[in-house]
Amino acid sequence: MSADEPGRQTRKRHERGSKSAVDGDEQRLVAAAELGDGTQPPPAVPATGESLHPELREQQSVMQRIVTGNALVSVLAVVLALIAGGILIALTNEEVARTSSYFFARPQDMLGAAWTAASEAYIALFQGSVFNSDGSTFARMIYPLTQTLTVATPLICAALGVALAFRAGLFNIGAQGQIIIGATLAAWVGFSWHLPVGLHLLLVILAGIVGGALWGGLVGLLKAKTGAHEVIVSIMLNYVAINLVLYLLTIPAFQRPGSTNPISPQLDETAMYPPLFGDTFRLHWGFIVAILATFFAWWLLNRSTIGFELRAVGSNPHAARTAGISVTKGYVIVMVLAGALAGLAGTAQVAGTEQVLTAGVAASFGFDAITVALLGRSTPWGTFAAGVLFGAFRAGGVTMQTNTGTAIDIVLVVQSLIVLFIAAPPLVRTIFRLPEPGQLTAKPRKTASTGGAA
Amino acid sequence: MKTSLRNIKRGTGLSAAVLGASALVLTACGAPPAEEGGSGSPAAEATDYRGCIVSDSGGFDDRSFNQSSYEGLKMAEQDLGIKISEAESQAETDFGPNVDAMVQADCNMILTVGFLLGDVTKEAAADNPETNFAIVDYSDPEFTDNVKPIIYDTAQAAFLAGYAAAATSETGKVATYGGMNIPTVTIFMDGFADGVDYYNKQKDANVELLGWDKKSQNGTFVGNFEDQGKGKTNTLNFINEGADIIMPVAGPVGLGTLDAVIEANADGKDAKVVWVDSDGYETAGKAEEFILTSVMKLMGNAVEDVIKTDTEGKFDSTPYVGTLENGGVALAPFHDLDAAVSDDTKSELETIKKAIISGDIKVESKASPQQ
Numbered sequence A: 001m002s003a004d005e006p007g008r009q010t011r012k013r014h015e016r017g018s019k020s021a022v023d024g025d026e027q028r029l030v031a032a033a034e035l036g037d038g039t040q041p042p043p044a045v046p047a048t049g050e051s052l053h054p055e056l057r058e059q060q061s062v063m064q065r066i067v068t069g070n071a072l073v074s075v076l077a078v079v080l081a082l083i084a085g086g087i088l089i090a091l092t093n094e095e096v097a098r099t100s101s102y103f104f105a106r107p108q109d110m111l112g113a114a115w116t117a118a119s120e121a122y123i124a125l126f127q128g129s130v131f132n133s134d135g136s137t138f139a140r141m142i143y144p145l146t147q148t149l150t151v152a153t154p155l156i157c158a159a160l161g162v163a164l165a166f167r168a169g170l171f172n173i174g175a176q177g178q179i180i181i182g183a184t185l186a187a188w189v190g191f192s193w194h195l196p197v198g199l200h201l202l203l204v205i206l207a208g209i210v211g212g213a214l215w216g217g218l219v220g221l222l223k224a225k226t227g228a229h230e231v232i233v234s235i236m237l238n239y240v241a242i243n244l245v246l247y248l249l250t251i252p253a254f255q256r257p258g259s260t261n262p263i264s265p266q267l268d269e270t271a272m273y274p275p276l277f278g279d280t281f282r283l284h285w286g287f288i289v290a291i292l293a294t295f296f297a298w299w300l301l302n303r304s305t306i307g308f309e310l311r312a313v314g315s316n317p318h319a320a321r322t323a324g325i326s327v328t329k330g331y332v333i334v335m336v337l338a339g340a341l342a343g344l345a346g347t348a349q350v351a352g353t354e355q356v357l358t359a360g361v362a363a364s365f366g367f368d369a370i371t372v373a374l375l376g377r378s379t380p381w382g383t384f385a386a387g388v389l390f391g392a393f394r395a396g397g398v399t400m401q402t403n404t405g406t407a408i409d410i411v412l413v414v415q416s417l418i419v420l421f422i423a424a425p426p427l428v429r430t431i432f433r434l435p436e437p438g439q440l441t442a443k444p445r446k447t448a449s450t451g452g453a454a
Numbered sequence B: 001m002k003t004s005l006r007n008i009k010r011g012t013g014l015s016a017a018v019l020g021a022s023a024l025v026l027t028a029c030g031a032p033p034a035e036e037g038g039s040g041s042p043a044a045e046a047t048d049y050r051g052c053i054v055s056d057s058g059g060f061d062d063r064s065f066n067q068s069s070y071e072g073l074k075m076a077e078q079d080l081g082i083k084i085s086e087a088e089s090q091a092e093t094d095f096g097p098n099v100d101a102m103v104q105a106d107c108n109m110i111l112t113v114g115f116l117l118g119d120v121t122k123e124a125a126a127d128n129p130e131t132n133f134a135i136v137d138y139s140d141p142e143f144t145d146n147v148k149p150i151i152y153d154t155a156q157a158a159f160l161a162g163y164a165a166a167a168t169s170e171t172g173k174v175a176t177y178g179g180m181n182i183p184t185v186t187i188f189m190d191g192f193a194d195g196v197d198y199y200n201k202q203k204d205a206n207v208e209l210l211g212w213d214k215k216s217q218n219g220t221f222v223g224n225f226e227d228q229g230k231g232k233t234n235t236l237n238f239i240n241e242g243a244d245i246i247m248p249v250a251g252p253v254g255l256g257t258l259d260a261v262i263e264a265n266a267d268g269k270d271a272k273v274v275w276v277d278s279d280g281y282e283t284a285g286k287a288e289e290f291i292l293t294s295v296m297k298l299m300g301n302a303v304e305d306v307i308k309t310d311t312e313g314k315f316d317s318t319p320y321v322g323t324l325e326n327g328g329v330a331l332a333p334f335h336d337l338d339a340a341v342s343d344d345t346k347s348e349l350e351t352i353k354k355a356i357i358s359g360d361i362k363v364e365s366k367a368s369p370q371q
Helices: A004-016 A024-037 A054-059 A062-067 A071-091 A094-100 A107-129 A138-167 A175-192 A199-226 A230-248 A286-303 A305-315 A317-322 A327-354 A365-375 A380-404 A409-423 A425-432 A437-442 A444-453 B002-029 B065-080 B092-104 B115-127 B155-168 B183-203 B228-240 B251-266 B299-311 B335-340 B343-358
Strands: B050-054 B083-087 B109-113 B132-136 B147-152 B173-178 B208-210 B245-249 B272-277 B291-297 B320-322 B329-331
Touching (some): A071 A107, A138 A175, A138 A305, A138 A365, A199 A230, A286 A327, A317 A327, A380 A409, B050 B092, B092 B115, B155 B272, B155 B291, B183 B208, B245 B251, B251 B272, B291 B335
Parallel strands (some): B272 B291
């Protein structure tokens, strides 16, 4: 299980001299190592692994290929999921069910009803997430868009953390726990300390970051020092986090005076993110923080040494180690950063929209974040866009439910289908008759035309 | 080795996708399930009044307060011919947007369910003085006068259940456990504990209560309202410790208790259940023959009442407190186990009920609504 094991062996063999390398595996690793040892800064390891030795690319795990897949596949996955969701909406519609009983007698009735059901639901989804033409005032018309961005804020932050970890080859399932701990610490600073404007919010944000970073760093540390698998450790720490906050909410220090409900006092006004466009909208400055965080993640991955090392570790830990990059250090750093970003998401929750700490403060953002990072192909701006899209789903789902009576669960179905399609690029490629990525450079036209003819 | 593992993984991914796709196709072939959406019946369109409901994260199918409140609204739709809208919250982040969506939908009355919606309701009510609000299971002195809290002194009915259980127990041990340590749960357990105590004092008996210590306000909790497996384990533990009547206060988790009791009875033990919220004999859907009684919180009626008064233009913000006296809480009939409860006990229960109503017996719980 330990990533250290094969790496150490490789290094030993390497020390014995590259002449003795008989295994094809080793030769490639040594080649990769020499690439890294050169005086010239080595070329950035591309996430897609396109320019790597084709056989070396084969070595990449399935996960790496899924999390850094093709942008087109992402877009098409969303399209497919929306179509499938539309079919489900139509199928569960009462009018469609009624008209389907005489489908063969008069099919246009059922088809018309199905179209009405699906299109009305999606129009409501759009009205609830982007622009509501029925709004009484201009503020009401654009309210949905601000609502989308508000919901997107914690999603983007948490998903950036997941994406960073993906790029370093770690599957961070622990965003949920990191959000919870970040939110808990931020909320505690927010309601139990009473500080002047500015300083208070700053400390709340800092507390959120520290809380998340601690929880994430713990995963990285365990992975680096003991070889414990990050998926298992982070999932288990989610449980620890949720039960910890449940416990904290039963002690008076976290409860409202005179009440035993598991809900914290409201955060001080000074601890809250100020609204971005006035009190009419729920959108708060946390969104600006999310944009800054995205920029930071982009800079970190693409412009900094640490980012280069993280990507190297993610592409091939053995090669990275041979090239003199400390893989263990990389694991700790990336998990601290991932946790810090998730902590920011927790701050956006308690200091932005919820204003209180409850057991459900993280909603399902920690798990949605995985989907968002997948959809965004683990690039910072891709994740940002995917976060906004998921924010729109969540915000629009409310209007869809109240206006058309469509169950809000359909939004969850669409989200899940997106993951399913992203996880199965061959399926998407088959449906849209796209060529295999590998064949694209070899014989692009031929493949495409064959696909078209078939 | 490595390659083969990867191939397996890829194969799994593909077959999962195929499975998903075929599931979709299968759904398309099957009969579409009946939608329980709020499209409503246009038959009874007598009024423009719109009653709306926002659930907490449990959803309208939680076999607990969301469901009962929703059923109350449904009853109002049928009986009063009002229109209804509903918004189910998946998570706590949905509360604000859902309530706002209801305000935008021009609801006359917005019903919110649970203490978690307290802050959101308070704010929305202050911002929208023309809309009336009602909130189930929560009260706040800072509410504006367009909010009507609907709360319950459940301990009163639980007291009766505790007494009945203590009188019926053959092993001299009864038990209870909760979903979470929150007031709306512990109020059941407090009342139950008091009922057992009262029986011990009256009869000089020594019936023991497992799973809840009223003094320290601590006991056995599942930690959520979903894990039926844990409910079953808890119950089996209690039965092994010698308890023969168990009261789960954990919504659907209680179904795990029913499973455990069915098993125990198949093994020749004699275990019974006290259900909560609704009459379990009618709603639980299994193990009816082992349900001794239920501590009922009749939310549906209260919700319908509040809406009815509002349609008549007589809305007021005095909290509705469900008690034994007004029938907001009650002890369900013994149904199949009627013979297991002695006639003496039955008449004693009547006396105790009268004493609680008159105030001669005080049922006190930290979680009782303060008036």
